[in-house]
Amino acid sequence: MNAPPGEPVPREEAAPPRRWGPLPLRVLVPAIVVGLFALLVGSTALGSVPIPAATTISIFFHQLTGGFVPSVACPGSVASHQCAIWTEIVWQARVPSLVLALAAGAALAISGGSLQGIFRNPLADPFLLGLSSGAALGAAAIFVLDVDPAHQAALLPLAAFLGGIIPGAVIYLAATLSRRGPTVLILSGVALSTFFSAILSAMLLYNPSSDVSLNFWLLGSLGATSWSDDGLVVGVTLVLGTVLYLRAREINLLQLGPEVAQSLGVRPQRTIQWTVLLTTAITATAVAFTGIIGFVGLIAPHLVRRLAGVDYRIVLPLGALMGGIVLLVAWDVAVAAIPPIVIPVGIPTAFIGAPFLIYLLYRRRAPGGSALDA
Amino acid sequence: MSASDAATLRVDRLTVRYGGRTALADVSLSARSGELVALTGPNGSGKSTLLRAVMGLIAPQGGSVRVEGANVPELGLIERARRVAWAPQEEPIGENISILEYVRFGRHPHLAPFANEGPADHAAVERALRRVDFWEERSRGIAELSGGERQRVRLARVLAQETPLLLLDEPTAFLDIGHQLDALERVQAIARQERRCAVVALHDLNLAARFADRIVVLSHGRCVASGTPKEVLSPELLADVWGIVADLRWDPVTGLPYLLPVLPMDRPPLAGTVGPRPMARVHVIAGGGSGAELIPRLAREGFEVSVGAVHLFDSDAELGERLGVAMATEMPFTAISPPVARHLEALLEACDAVVVAPVPTGSGNLANWSILAGWAGRRPVALLPMPREPSWDFTGGAATRLREELLRSGAEEVGGVDDVVRWLRARLPDTATRSSRPSA
Numbered sequence: 001m002n003a004p005p006g007e008p009v010p011r012e013e014a015a016p017p018r019r020w021g022p023l024p025l026r027v028l029v030p031a032i033v034v035g036l037f038a039l040l041v042g043s044t045a046l047g048s049v050p051i052p053a054a055t056t057i058s059i060f061f062h063q064l065t066g067g068f069v070p071s072v073a074c075p076g077s078v079a080s081h082q083c084a085i086w087t088e089i090v091w092q093a094r095v096p097s098l099v100l101a102l103a104a105g106a107a108l109a110i111s112g113g114s115l116q117g118i119f120r121n122p123l124a125d126p127f128l129l130g131l132s133s134g135a136a137l138g139a140a141a142i143f144v145l146d147v148d149p150a151h152q153a154a155l156l157p158l159a160a161f162l163g164g165i166i167p168g169a170v171i172y173l174a175a176t177l178s179r180r181g182p183t184v185l186i187l188s189g190v191a192l193s194t195f196f197s198a199i200l201s202a203m204l205l206y207n208p209s210s211d212v213s214l215n216f217w218l219l220g221s222l223g224a225t226s227w228s229d230d231g232l233v234v235g236v237t238l239v240l241g242t243v244l245y246l247r248a249r250e251i252n253l254l255q256l257g258p259e260v261a262q263s264l265g266v267r268p269q270r271t272i273q274w275t276v277l278l279t280t281a282i283t284a285t286a287v288a289f290t291g292i293i294g295f296v297g298l299i300a301p302h303l304v305r306r307l308a309g310v311d312y313r314i315v316l317p318l319g320a321l322m323g324g325i326v327l328l329v330a331w332d333v334a335v336a337a338i339p340p341i342v343i344p345v346g347i348p349t350a351f352i353g354a355p356f357l358i359y360l361l362y363r364r365r366a367p368g369g370s371a372l373d374a
Numbered sequence: 375m376s377a378s379d380a381a382t383l384r385v386d387r388l389t390v391r392y393g394g395r396t397a398l399a400d401v402s403l404s405a406r407s408g409e410l411v412a413l414t415g416p417n418g419s420g421k422s423t424l425l426r427a428v429m430g431l432i433a434p435q436g437g438s439v440r441v442e443g444a445n446v447p448e449l450g451l452i453e454r455a456r457r458v459a460w461a462p463q464e465e466p467i468g469e470n471i472s473i474l475e476y477v478r479f480g481r482h483p484h485l486a487p488f489a490n491e492g493p494a495d496h497a498a499v500e501r502a503l504r505r506v507d508f509w510e511e512r513s514r515g516i517a518e519l520s521g522g523e524r525q526r527v528r529l530a531r532v533l534a535q536e537t538p539l540l541l542l543d544e545p546t547a548f549l550d551i552g553h554q555l556d557a558l559e560r561v562q563a564i565a566r567q568e569r570r571c572a573v574v575a576l577h578d579l580n581l582a583a584r585f586a587d588r589i590v591v592l593s594h595g596r597c598v599a600s601g602t603p604k605e606v607l608s609p610e611l612l613a614d615v616w617g618i619v620a621d622l623r624w625d626p627v628t629g630l631p632y633l634l635p636v637l638p639m640d641r642p643p644l645a646g647t648v649g650p651r652p653m654a655r656v657h658v659i660a661g662g663g664s665g666a667e668l669i670p671r672l673a674r675e676g677f678e679v680s681v682g683a684v685h686l687f688d689s690d691a692e693l694g695e696r697l698g699v700a701m702a703t704e705m706p707f708t709a710i711s712p713p714v715a716r717h718l719e720a721l722l723e724a725c726d727a728v729v730v731a732p733v734p735t736g737s738g739n740l741a742n743w744s745i746l747a748g749w750a751g752r753r754p755v756a757l758l759p760m761p762r763e764p765s766w767d768f769t770g771g772a773a774t775r776l777r778e779e780l781l782r783s784g785a786e787e788v789g790g791v792d793d794v795v796r797w798l799r800a801r802l803p804d805t806a807t808r809s810s811r812p813s814a
Contacts, residue, residue: 259462
């Protein structure tokens with residue numbers, strides 16, 4: 001290439017340790033992946049029906065490997081009819097919830113990370129910006145309008161997406177037109193969120209025929225899910241998350257302001273528009289099956305930035321894994337806190353998220369400008 | 375390559391309008407590789423707008439911008455970014471990324487979509503960082519850098535882009551004088567050694583004169599001058615474009631022109647700098663440069679100054695002319711004639727106080743002393759001390775005797791220009807009635 005002879009070509013390994021991101025990826029990525037998997041396996045033991053942990057783990061691996069390892073689902077001491085019931089509970093009720101926790105956590109974290117990047121706003125989060133409640137309102141409309149249950153599963157994410165379009169457009173306009181600081185964007189989002197939640201509450205209260213629980217939509221739940229729902233959330237999150245990931249380099253450049261980004265070959269408006277659209281779709285898909293779960297999209301990207309630095313090519317994929325971990329932990333807490341009751345999963349996330357938000361608000365340096373300020 | 379003869383940048387009759395205001399009107403300029411072109415002009419003259427328009431960040435209403443022959447507005451963003459790199463005055467610092475990561479952003483236009491940086495990119499980043507002496511410190515966070523370091527790192531980001539054309543908007547903004555020189559020296563060296571073309575917006579004319587191969591002067595969105603520093607810089611241009619009086623001098627070391635601003639012309643003194651007696655009128659007897667400090671200072675302090683008698687083309691006469699003060703002037707190499715003497719007497723009559731600069735006196739201007747001595751006692755007179763060496767009196771003692779006579783008849787010797795101002799303030803209390811302000 002154009003490297004002059006005699007000058008050594010630097011390599012990644014030659015880079016000195018990063019002071020601002022203490023952990024190298026070769027440590028961080030395996031740690032996160034192993035931690036996530038261990039958490040997933042361990043979480044199978046939690047639930048309203050007491051099943052020994054060794055048994056649930058055994059069932060999990062038996063089912064996961066298609067009956068290969070271990071060759072019998074339950075240890076020998078378990079009666080076969082009991083084993084069949086437990087297998088049903090673990091593999092058809094518990095694990096789908098756990099997988100949904102991973103997928104929805106990833107979806108929310110990717111959304112939050114991308115929004116934080118394009119708006120150059122560390123407080124951006126699909127819940128705080130009102131995307132989640134807009135989507136929840138859209139999805140709830142499907143139940144209230146008595147849509148044929150056969151079509152519900154397919155229509156839910158679509159309705160949620162349509163519901164999320166309104167707050168999506170509002171935050172896009174607020175962020176790109178207003179020259180006010182990042183806190184104003186978040187406050188507008190919180191106002192929208194409160195407004196949508198109020199409509200949602202009213203809709204569900206005055207529609208007693210609906211068997212959908214209000215708590216489920218307002219505070220989130222992972223309990224009522226199935227493998228097919230999971231498949232949809234996992235698929236959409238993977239596909240749209242990959243599309244966003246491919247734009248991560250552009251999101252990086254937006255950190256230098258829209259004009260510099262443009263001088264380097266990025267169309268800032270287009271990147272912001274696409275990102276808002278994609279995060280709305282990802283968030284809506286997750287919300288359609290989980291209800292409103294706050295703060296995961298705020299916490300997970302921050303943890304990753306703290307651990308691995310601020311390159312969005314790392315923040316988005318690692319943030320997705322971290323979002324899965326955060327939501328999985330929250331779900332475990334929701335299941336195990338007051339057995340046999342499962343509390344809405346939005347409660348534990350709020351317990352971690354609200355203090356975290358306050359910490360961010362007070363820690364922040366001088367307020368920045370709007371997303372399109374130079 | 376023969377491309378070095380052709381212009382890297384050619385701007386032709388560029389016109390940019392913003393909301394009804396014409397920011398640039400018919401601006402044309404060209405710049406070659408290896409050249410540092412300084413774009414200068416007062417605040418709001420369109421320097422930044424021109425750079426933005428060349429970068430393609432602003433769509434022009436007319437004219438064309440060509441970089442290496444290609445029409446910039448027709449190029450895709452990536453193609454543009456491979457030809458032109460732009461550094462604004464200031465950039466937001468979002469996250470505290472490392473210097474290395476920051477400079478790597480400059481490689482974006484060279485990467486295939488969705489690809490990561492390869493060896494060529496890492497090599498370019500290393501070269502750019504070594505160029506600004508930041509390779510060893512590449513893992514520091516950009517939020518921890520000082521203003522000067524940030525400018526250097528920004529330069530590295532732009533260099534990593536490896537474009538033939540560099541556009542730098544005030545790369546010396548917020549820098550102290552040492553860092554200003556350092557920054558421009560680096561840009562000059564890069565332009566010359568790497569055969570790049572650098573167009574740099576600079577409001578500091580002396581920096582422009584020191585480092586630029588050519589200077590382009592913008593005023594109210596128009597190009598009013600362009601050429602080498604020697605061709606462009608002139609007192610007339612400074613008066614026209616910046617509205618200032620400046621002495622154009624020559625640096626004996628670099629052989630380059632530099633400017634010494636004197637003070638704003640035809641502009642009322644700034645509020646708050648005016649003394650309690652804005653109308654108080656002071657006559658100054660000077661000549662041979664002895665009034666160079668005194669006359670502008672008195673004008674700046676809010677006194678209405680008159681000067682004389684001085685000979686035409688004397689430096690104090692030129693200074694007085696630039697300041698637009700009342701003056702009694704005589705032809706060069708002639709003794710003060712009766713009409714000029716009468717003019718001087720009229721000026722003395724109209725003034726509230728007289729200040730005599732340490733004026734070298736010969737037969738040509740001896741009459742200043744004799745007229746003042748004959749008129750003494752009617753106004754307060756301050757005499758600035760005369761130098762012992764070299765002698766100021768070329769009249770065989772006549773001027774010295776007249777000066778002593780003045781001191782006997784009430785004139786006071788005042789130590790320096792600051793003391794003159796204080797002396798005048800103390801001496802002219804009642805002239806406050808001349809001002810529209812009530813006396814305190």
